[in-house]
Amino acid sequence: MAEANQQGCLFVGEGVVLKGNFEVPDIASISGIVEGELTAKQVIIEATGIVRGKLSGESIDIRGEVNEYISSTRSLIIRSTGKVSGSINYSEIEIEKGGHLHGELHNLNPHS
C-alpha cells in the first residue's frame, strides 16, 4: 500500500504526531496520530492510527480510531478493530462485527 514516491499521498507512520489542517489530493494512510482536520480522496486509518478532529474524504477505511467528525461522500468502512465517535456523515456504510460506533449517524442521500 505504501508505495514510495506516490504523488499526492500522505503517510503518517506509527509514533508520528501531526497537528494542523491537511489537504491530501490522493491517499492518506494514517498509522500515527493526527490532530486537526484531514481531507483526502481516500483515507485509510490503520489499526494504530488515531484522528482527533475532522476527517473528510470520498472513501474512508477505518481500522483505528476517529473522534469528532467524519464525512464520506462515497464509502465508509469501519473494520472490526475500528472505533468511531462523534458525528458521522456517509453515503454508503459498512460496519464489520466488533466495530465501535458511538455518536450520530447521518445519511447524505437518504432517498437513493
Added chain:
Amino acid sequence: MQEQSDNFSQSDAPEEIDSEPVEQNFRSEAPVRSSINSKPSILSEGFTFEGTIVSDGVLNISGTVRGTVTAKSILIDSTGQVDGELNTENLVIKGNLKGDVNCDDLNVGPLAHVTGNINYKYIHIQRGGKISGKFNKN
C-alpha cells in the same frame, strides 16, 4: 451441576463452553433460530399490528408493527416495517425500522432502512444499509 453428572448428552447440545473474550466475535454467527426450540411467531406480509408484543422466543416480522416489541430475537424481513420501540437480544433488520432500539446483537442488511436511537453491544452493518440516528455502545 447437570453438566458434570451427565457427560453423554453434552455432545449433541450446542452449549457455549468457551467463555473467553473471543466469544464476542462468534456470538451471532450461529443462526438465530437454532438456539431456540420454539417455533418463531410470524407476522406475515400484509398484516398490521398496533400495540405491544411480548415474546420469550423468536419473532419474524414481514408485516407492519406500530408499538412496542419485546422478544428474545427479532427479525424484520425485507417487507417488514416497524414503527416504535424494540427491546431484544438479537435483532436482524432487512426491512424498515423507525424508532428506538435496545439490543445486544444488531445486524443490518444491505437493503434496510433504519432511523432512531440505537443502543447495542455488537453491531454489524452490511454495505448499503441506510441507517441514521444516535448510536450508543453498551
